[in-house]
Amino acid sequence: MNIYMIPFFINKENYNEDIAMAYQCLESLSYSKDVNLLIFNQGCLSNKELSSILQKFNFNYKLLGNGENVGITLSRYIGFRYIIENYYHIDYVTEAHVDMIFPPNWTEPLIDYLNSSEEPMISPKIVTDFPDEISPNTITSLEARIKYLSAKGEDKITHGFVHPVIHKLSILKELCPYDVGFLTGTQGYEDDSILLGYNYYMGTSKKWTPKICHKSCVYHKTLFQRFKLPNLSESFNKNYQGLKLEYGSYGLKELARIYPDNNFFIGEYHKSIVNPDMYRKYNKYIGENDIKKCCTNKKSSRFIINTDEEKTECLLKFPDDWWSRCYEYTWASNFSEENDTCLDAACGAPHPFKFYLASICKNVYACDIDTDILDKNKILSRVSEYFDEEDVKKAAKYIDKIKFSNSSLIALPYENNKFDKVYCISVLEHLTVEDIKKSISEFYRVLQKDGLLVLTIDYPTTDLNLLVDCLKNTGFKFVDSFDPKIYPNAIYSKLIGGLYCFRLLLKK
Known part of the structure; x- marks a missing residue:
């Protein structure tokens, strides 16, 4: 009733x-x-x-x-x-x-x-x-x-x-x-x-x-x-x-997660922190004492933290406002090998990771729903919107090594068991739940046995629990540990209500 x-x-x-x-x-x-x-x-x-x-x-x-x-x-x-x-x-x-x-x-x-x-x-x-x-x-x-x-x-x-x-x-x-x-x-x-x-x-x-x-x-x-x-x-x-008396500051933090497109609650949570300087002291301690431990465990799946290895370029120099790519690409690059056949899935026309892969790997494929991906002149023009002339020349040097396809993640145009590695960097948060499931099935299909899936996602715009369930149900296994805890020194952006970045390494 x-x-x-x-x-x-x-x-x-x-x-x-x-x-x-x-x-x-x-x-x-x-x-x-x-x-x-x-x-x-x-x-x-x-x-x-x-x-x-x-x-x-x-x-x-x-x-x-x-x-x-x-x-x-x-x-x-x-x-x-x-x-x-x-x-x-x-x-x-x-x-x-x-x-x-x-x-x-x-x-x-x-x-x-x-x-x-x-x-x-x-x-x-x-x-x-x-x-x-x-x-x-x-x-x-x-x-x-x-x-x-x-x-x-x-x-x-x-x-x-x-x-x-x-x-x-x-x-x-x-x-x-x-x-x-x-x-x-x-x-x-x-x-x-x-x-x-x-x-x-x-x-x-x-x-x-x-x-x-x-x-x-x-x-x-x-x-x-x-x-x-x-x-x-x-x-x-x-x-x-x-509301604050009833649920406290952590209630505000939970509301920021529930409403990822509203930056009010995360802002109020940060304002309620009694002594934010203590976080910086903690981060300094971690940086001075545990940086080797943090950086050597590259195969764990967890939130990216600010003591992870960070570079200013991935073949091309990162724009200043790319808050997470300096960590994401640096981490993902650890898994590229000379004899790899690999895919940069939803690569984006101007993004540099496909060019980096082409400088390292034997066979590089890249796909995106952007039709510009089929025109190399348009790709380089898009690159020039974010990178300087020297970087555009680097991209031009490797662009002919990349096999491009205008395609969606839910219907990849590749045969079964083709790739050693599939990379998908900060893409799945833009998809519906159904399309995430279809994309993961496609990643599984095109990977060779024991092939690696290298993922990063924005959080909380992606439902992490749902994603992990979907990966496991498809047949993927984590290469190393999985830790969903958000640490105080997790990298963070105020974009669209507050974002963290999570990395996942899985194998077929």
């Missing part, structure tokens, strides 16, 4: 539009079977007026609140506590809003996914606009918009979090969702609070992130309640301070 938890707010300044949207929301829900609603009346309508609206539809509903806008945080807290205490027999709780339109039985594929996984929650795909001919501002029927949503589903899972969201009540009971003892403002950071609760419930070693199931698609107009509350910045600040 599933119950919807919906805060019902109609803004007086926008009454006609908001009430029309709410009617569309409720009517769209009426096309689903067995709809149970817990409504919290947040304002504008009396409970009697709201009940008269709800009675027009075939819902089982319970009404909380009295028309006072108590805010997002408290209304959600009250709703969840009421459900936990009074609906103990149900399995799922769906958080939704009255500015949404739902296709019939949209929850079914999401609940099927929850039933078949350990995930504590799942969201659907969201659209925020309709084509002009069926937009909510036209007289087009609601049925036309529902039909549009029903056709937008697709069979894939991605990382992300949106409302509506379906929770497993059995897990939700283990948390204190939207804890108003800490979140004392009317709104702000309540979603982050519940995500951290789930993160710790699942276990931080799993590097859990919320997910979106694209099999269902829901329309969400705007968060029209959120941005019409008074004293908004004060409320957000109260809840942010409460």
